[in-house]
Amino acid sequence: MLASLQRVRQTQKASPLGDREQISTFIVDIIADACERYATLPGVPLGGGIYAAIDTLLQEDAFIGDIAEDSVVPDLTIDEGVRLRAALKRRERFLQSHNRLLPIWREKLIWLFKGMLEYFPDSAFIDVDENGYADDDSVVFPAARAYDLCENLPEVIQRTMLTFYDNDVSEAGLFESLRDLFEDNLYAASGISRDARFSRPPKVVLPTESKLTEPSALVDLYLYGTPFHQFFYKPLPFAIPFPARFEHTHIVGGTGHGKTQLMQFLIHHDLVRAQEDGRSIVVIDSQGDLIRAISQLDYFSDPAFAERFVLVDPNDIEHPVCLNMFDFNRDRLSGYAPVDREKILNATIELYEYFFGALLGADLTQRQGLIFRYLARLLVEIPDATIHTLRELMEDGERFRPYMEKLTGTARNFFATQFFEKKFGETKKQILTRLWGVLSNASLERMFSHTRNRIDIFQLLNQGKVIFINTAKDLLGQDGAAIFGRFFIALIAQASVQRAAMPPHTRRPAFVYIDEAQDYFDDNISHLLNQARKYRVGLIFAHQNLDQLGANLRASVLASTTIKFAGGVSAKDAGILDSEFRCDAGFLLSQRKEKKQTEFACYVKNYTTKALSVSIPLGFVEEKRKIAAYDYNNLLDRNRELYSEPPILIDDTPFPVRTPRPEGKAPKDTEPVKQAAKEPLFNINIREEPEIEIPPSPVRKKVQEPPQKPLKEDASPGRGGRQHKYLQHLVKQLAEERGFRATIEETILDGAGRVDVSLVRDNLRVACQISVTTTKDWELGGIEKCLAAGYVEVVLIGSTERHIKGLSKFIEENLDPKDQGRVRYLTSETVLEYLDRFGKPAPTEQVVRGYKVRTVQQSVASEDAASRRKAISEVIAKSLQKGKRDT
Structure with missing residues (x-):
């Protein structure tokens, strides 16, 4: 027994896993290769979870682990001695055959975790600082369990289990104890007792066939006792991507x-x-x-x-704050293109109708909706109109005839032929009654009586x-708050x-x-x-x-x-x-x-x-x-x-003086008074518009907005997601090989924008923008900034052919005509072909960072691999440090 212990210790020291540093390097290499095949980098939580699982698997397969001290041997029982001898024999067999067995073991786990990573959302790969914020604009919630974030969990569990039954690992005698645990769990999940396994061919229930829907229950049932049980219970960040937030949130x-x-x-x-x-x-x-x-x-x-x-x-x-729904900024509107001006005006009319619905406290009837739409157009034309102006329109619209005549088209015709008709009288009374009710709220009246909306x-x-x-x-x-909110x-x-x-x-x-x-x-x-x-x-x-x-x-x-x-x-x-x-x-x-x-x-x-x-x-x-x-x-x-501003109070209206009625009855034979023929409200066909005298507005103190300070930009390079960063460094690497000076996240326009990768060679300046998940509008804005900054050409690199085609159609339709033709649309596979236009030998094809490209440099691959392993080592180190703090 003592001789066996000595041989195992010597063999362990001579193996590639002889000390903790070698073991850590081995595990990090597995994670690095798995991530490279998936073109990603793991965040600290996910990387730490994978590291712990691999470490435990190494121990279970006896590649690593504590070796008993000689001093404990004399005190062992017979059963303990038998188990120790079997463990030493197994350890010695693996260590003596590590040149053959470790590559099989390693490759199996690389493919296993590469496949697993495909089932996790982007948020699982992000890093979160000590304050709970991600390095992008995602909203990060306190961690969710890995099994909750994993897409199609039953399939992932099943694929994980079946991976360890492949012929190469079974014939090599690897992962035997893991397979024993999987079998015990599988029979238990299928309701098959240990004795019944051998009495008849068992009908097992695989995870994808299970009726269980609760993720934690599936993990407990099929993975209990294995390193993967702990892995799927690992807390990972759950983040809501920034672009999704513009599609609204309902709670x-x-x-x-x-x-x-x-x-x-x-x-x-x-x-x-x-x-x-x-x-x-x-x-x-x-x-x-x-x-x-x-x-x-x-x-x-x-x-x-x-x-x-x-x-x-x-x-x-x-x-009271100065509020006025009808203070329409005509100066701003006049600066817009005619089509934009029309869009904004039409949308404003619709929004007035929405607000008027709150004023009436109910959905508008067809007739109310009709009159409100035309009133909205009229109120836009009346200077200094307030909520009292609307009330006065309902009481006596005659005094506003000059503004009605200023309207054109159907709106003008409505006020000429319909507004003063008897059929709208009842509607105006309903509106007027509601307005008096609203104005009875002194707080609302104070705020809405201002002629200017601050x-x-x-x-x-x-x-x-x-x-x-x-x-x-x-x-x-209740009603006042609804009106105010609307x-x-x-x-x-x-x-x-x-x-x-x-x-x-x-x-x-x-x-x-x-x-x-x-x-x-x-x-x-x-x-x-x-x-x-x-x-x-x-x-x-x-x-x-x-x-x-x-x-x-x-x-x-x-x-x-x-x-x-x-x-x-x-x-x-x-x-x-x-x-x-x-x-x-x-x-x-x-x-x-x-x-x-x-x-x-x-x-x-x-x-x-x-x-x-x-x-x-x-x-x-x-x-x-x-x-x-x-x-x-x-x-x-x-x-x-x-x-x-201080409250503005409207002038008090004098009460009408009642004239006493004369006593007695009026004579019957009094001659009826002839009514003068009514003049038309106004001539619809009139061409010359009357001058309108507008009383001067009271002089108001002009409010000076404080100057806006430039916003501080985050200067750290590579601000996008993991795939975005990979493409940035890929473009930088390939461009530098061709003599370009490449800068990631270069600031332009005095801090108003950034270029994902800026390429400069001699007098040539090319801006490379990378799109993975950002919206079309965002990419269009970025391209406009690059062109405004003086770049000769802008290259937009998309994650897929389909994605880049959709972007190119949208951008070319919306880009200023003078800039059309200055944008090129590429995928990762065609970047190198584009760069070779500027003079480079014919390339050969290989894989760089998970993307198939054509390149002539081979030496960079080893440097890149070393860089990637260093990055993953840092991730693992942070994960282990965090684990120590949490325990």
Whole structure:
């Protein structure tokens, strides 16, 4: 026995796995090769999980592991001695045959993990810093289990098990103990006892045939006792990609389940990112709690960030904000192209109708909708029109005849032939009654009586402001809060449409949070959602249950949102939402609220195959540092100075003086008074338009917007996802071989943009833009910036042939005609052919970083492999360090 121990120790030292450093290098090489074949790099959590699984498999197959000390041998029992002798014999056999066995063992695991990686989403590969933020713009939630993130888990488990029954490993005697565990689990899952295995041919139930749907149950049943059980329980990051957020987020959270906590978590993410990329944030809240929690965070202590603070609060009755739905910015509109001007005007009219619906407190009738559409066009033409102007139009429209004559086409004809007809009299009375009811709310009257709208949402979004809108249900009441909220949602929609006239790259991201959304939404919300999505405005809205939405509105919301959360829902709602979340109702009902966290089911269309459970820490925002009271009061003072004015009161109307009636009856034979013939309201065919005297507006103090400071850009290279970074370095490598100076993430236009890879040789400047997941508008904006920066040519490199074809069609249709023909569209396989146009020997074909290209350099492969292994070694080192801290 002692001689065997000595031989094994000597053989172990002489093997390629003689010490811990050699073992670590061996494992890292396996991970590196698996990742290379999948063209990726693992993040710290995923890399650490793979490393631990391989390490355990090495020990189970006796390639590594502790060897008993000589001193313990005399004290062993007979059974213990037998087991030790068998283990030593096995260890010695493997170590003496490592030249033959290790390559088989290694190659099997490379292919196994390469195949596994294909089933995980992009978010599983990202790294998250100590504050929980990814190196891209994804929203990262507290970790989900690997089995939850894995697509088609039954298939992955089955393929994993069957891999170890391949002839090469079976004949070599590798992974025997692992196969024994798999067989025990498989028989147990099939309900076959140990004795019954040999009495009749067993009918086993494979994972893909199992009736179990709960991921954890499948992992427990088929992988228990194996290293893969621990691997699939590994916490991995779950991240929502940035582009998906512009396709809107719908949150259904039962009372007390924590939907406000979820919204605070998301808003906090955007606040942090807003300091980097200048995105705008809008928060609409009827209770005030959400606004108080966010607006008093310490981020606003920074003077630069404080300049972006905007608060609209009806409770500040001494300093009402200046609001006016009809303050239409004609100067801005006149600067647009005719087609954009027409689009914006038409969209504005539709939004007025949406707002008018809130004023009436019900869906508009056909006649009300008709009159409102034409009134909207008229009010755009009336200078300094306010809500009182609308009231006066309903009382006596005669005084506005000169403005009616300014209209053209059908709108002019409507006021000439229909507006003053008796059939619209009752409709005007209904509208007037409702307007008097609205104006009876003193707070609403104070805010809406101003002739100028200081809350210019279009401008504020483009400046990256953080806007808090308290609809103050406790002050304004249910109807008043609904009107107030609709007013701002209409302004946001209007601002979104106006972005159509802006180059795509100048549209700052904007995220709009709406709590208790049922108070503001109606059946037309799908139009708003579609308009916002096209112009980089993402909505995140929440409510408590589906019964708060009518059937049509519910259908619009479910169809128009890509990201969905549900928690604390009723059985009825779970039965409706299960198909939307691609899960069963039981999974939705299983989301629990605990002492320190609450759970929500989350589904992201086109990114997850089914709903996942995410945990939201309770009190996450409340624990953050708060702004000092003095600084917060300064914020409020500056906000009032910029956006408020003292209340404007309309002139008191004198009561009519009643004339006493004479006593007695009027004589019967009095001659009837002849009525003068009515003049036509105005001549429809008139060509000359009358001069309109407009009373001068009172002189107002001009508000100076503080100069916007340039936003700080992240200077770290390679800011995209893993595939994006690979393509960046691939282009850089190939270009440098051909004499180019290649720079990744070069800043252009004084920090307004970046080039993925900038190539310079002599007088030639080429900008290479790489597209993997970004939107068409984003890529168009990037190309426009490159051309504006003076690049001779722009190369857009797509991840696939299909992707690049779709991009080329869109970009050529929308690119300025003078720039068409200056953009080339390539895939990774044709990059080298393009670069060889500038003078390089004929290439041969090989694989570089997982992409098939043609190249003439062979020496770079070894350098690249060393670089890749170094990167993966760093990932593993971080993972092991984190593991020590967590234990």
